[in-house]
Amino acid sequence: MGLSCQACLARNSALCSAMVGDEIEQLFSIAHRVKVDEGGFLLHEEDPSKYVYNLSSGVCTLERLASDGSRQIMAFVYPGDFIGINSGPFYSVSAQALAPVVACRWHMKDLEGLYPTHPVLERKVHEIASRVLAATMDQLFVLGRKNAVEKIAYFLLYIDGRQQKFDGHSDSFILPMTRIDIADYLGVAVETVSRAFSQLKRRGLIELSQAWVVTLKDREGLRQVVEKTSP
Amino acid sequence: MGLSCQACLARNSALCSAMVGDEIEQLFSIAHRVKVDEGGFLLHEEDPSKYVYNLSSGVCTLERLASDGSRQIMAFVYPGDFIGINSGPFYSVSAQALAPVVACRWHMKDLEGLYPTHPVLERKVHEIASRVLAATMDQLFVLGRKNAVEKIAYFLLYIDGRQQKFDGHSDSFILPMTRIDIADYLGVAVETVSRAFSQLKRRGLIELSQAWVVTLKDREGLRQVVEKTSP
DNA sequence: CGTGAGCTTGACTAGGTTCAAACGGGGTGG
DNA sequence: CCACCCCGTTTGAACCTAGTCAAGCTCACG
Numbered sequence: 001m002g003l004s005c006q007a008c009l010a011r012n013s014a015l016c017s018a019m020v021g022d023e024i025e026q027l028f029s030i031a032h033r034v035k036v037d038e039g040g041f042l043l044h045e046e047d048p049s050k051y052v053y054n055l056s057s058g059v060c061t062l063e064r065l066a067s068d069g070s071r072q073i074m075a076f077v078y079p080g081d082f083i084g085i086n087s088g089p090f091y092s093v094s095a096q097a098l099a100p101v102v103a104c105r106w107h108m109k110d111l112e113g114l115y116p117t118h119p120v121l122e123r124k125v126h127e128i129a130s131r132v133l134a135a136t137m138d139q140l141f142v143l144g145r146k147n148a149v150e151k152i153a154y155f156l157l158y159i160d161g162r163q164q165k166f167d168g169h170s171d172s173f174i175l176p177m178t179r180i181d182i183a184d185y186l187g188v189a190v191e192t193v194s195r196a197f198s199q200l201k202r203r204g205l206i207e208l209s210q211a212w213v214v215t216l217k218d219r220e221g222l223r224q225v226v227e228k229t230s231p
Numbered sequence: 232m233g234l235s236c237q238a239c240l241a242r243n244s245a246l247c248s249a250m251v252g253d254e255i256e257q258l259f260s261i262a263h264r265v266k267v268d269e270g271g272f273l274l275h276e277e278d279p280s281k282y283v284y285n286l287s288s289g290v291c292t293l294e295r296l297a298s299d300g301s302r303q304i305m306a307f308v309y310p311g312d313f314i315g316i317n318s319g320p321f322y323s324v325s326a327q328a329l330a331p332v333v334a335c336r337w338h339m340k341d342l343e344g345l346y347p348t349h350p351v352l353e354r355k356v357h358e359i360a361s362r363v364l365a366a367t368m369d370q371l372f373v374l375g376r377k378n379a380v381e382k383i384a385y386f387l388l389y390i391d392g393r394q395q396k397f398d399g400h401s402d403s404f405i406l407p408m409t410r411i412d413i414a415d416y417l418g419v420a421v422e423t424v425s426r427a428f429s430q431l432k433r434r435g436l437i438e439l440s441q442a443w444v445v446t447l448k449d450r451e452g453l454r455q456v457v458e459k460t461s462p
Numbered sequence: 463c464g465t466g467a468g469c470t471t472g473a474c475t476a477g478g479t480t481c482a483a484a485c486g487g488g489g490t491g492g
Numbered sequence: 493c494c495a496c497c498c499c500g501t502t503t504g505a506a507c508c509t510a511g512t513c514a515a516g517c518t519c520a521c522g
Contacts, residue, residue, distance in 0.1 A: 143375050419478075422478085
């Protein structure tokens with residue numbers, strides 16, 4: 001609550017970057033800071049979609065649960081990501097924290113109240129929505145047309161891209177999600193995820209010092225796996 | 232070209248319905264009418280995303296092609312649907328006509344030029360984008376978590392929903408797409424599509440007077456198949 | 463140092479793909 | 493007008509990838 005926006009991890013995220021200089025305080029003045037423990041929900045699919053959130057720290061999933069218990073993860077949400085934008089009266093996805101989360105919450109109405117004086121803001125919000133759509137289509141393509149190993153290779157490059165924004169350009173990163181989460185993201189079984197990791201390790205494309213610490217030994221090789229252009 | 236908006240099949244589509252009375256002529260004045268033959272492309276994934284389109288008649292696919300020739304169809308586009316909205320400088324999908332298509336085309340810049348005087352329009356455009364995202368997430372869920380028969384049942388209800396808007400509430404409809412298109416939409420093989428159709432026919436849930444003429448005998452049953460709640 | 467959750471590996475199975483052949487309906491040319 | 497052909501669809505059979513079930517492993521934590 002007391003923290004200023006200047007120090008926020010998400011200060012340069014798509015939404016907040018729309019506001020320059022002192023403008024940011026206007027955005028801050030209508031924001032609420034929320035915290036969610038690991039495993040908790042930032043939002044629930046059947047909740048009325050009144051609020052939108054900008055993640056400051058932590059990681060969460062965007063997921064949908066079916067009546068039969070099966071789960072599909074739509075995206076992994078990192079600091080700076082914006083969630084909750086939605087047509088229709090309800091979120092149709094839940095956001096569950098993989099690690100303790102801090103986020104800024106706005107009443108959608110309040111945010112819209114700033115649109116007339118800050119048209120950039122509206123533009124930004126919808127630019128974000130389009131980018132989410134593009135990412136979702138990428139995933140759709142992968143789920144529909146790639147096999148297990150290709151899916152995992154895609155996943156690793158996807159996560160690599162997400163973390164770069166904050167960790168610099170190291171080849172190693174920590175996976176904040178379990179194998180089950182990865183399986184539910186790619187539409188495969190946990191064991192399949194595990195076997196695919198092992199295969200990429202055997203092929204020398206990655207290294208796992210521990211199960212959740214990944215080193216990309218050969219990004220180009222991974223790209224070729226995804227594109228099915230490897231020997 | 233000479234046709235007025237009043238007679239257009241898409242007159243009540245999300246975008247055009249934003250303009251009431253004579254306003255519609257303003258929208259029309261900056262529109263171009265384009266026609267595309269069956270098999271032709273309304274837009275191509277590597278084209279710069281300068282234009283947006285509102286489909287007046289015909290049907291097309293929204294698809295992405297991979298280097299290895301595999302194809303993923305992201306959506307089937309019906310009259311009244313709006314396509315071409317995109318973050319980034321290029322469309323990242325192509326739109327191919329399944330039947331001769333007529334559409335209204337706007338230069339994105341021209342459309343944005345109307346925003347200041349018609350804020351509803353901007354709101355509408357982004358409402359449309361959100362709905363597309365929701366539909367894409369539905370499909371993602373289906374691709375990731377459903378088996379072949381469930382996918383086909385979902386597909387039939389999806390198409391049923393699309394056509395209702397224009398054909399009233401009959402239980403029969405004509406599929407404008409081939410089995411290959413359906414396969415590429417659901418991420419399965421053509422033969423699998425065929426077998427799933429046959430199974431649903433055997434179970435009495437649908438009827439096929441010809442390969443592309445479907446009658447839904449039991450919508451509720453189909454819904455139960457999708458939800459995995461059938462006996 | 464023991465325990466347990468999460469991960470890996472193995473053996474078997476099932477669902478979907480692939481390859482191949484037959485079918486059917488619409489359109490063309492004799 | 494009919495025969496033929498072609499394309500899209502259906503069906504069959506063999507194969508293979510990923511799922512399932514089960515056991516063993518690893519590592520963080522108490």
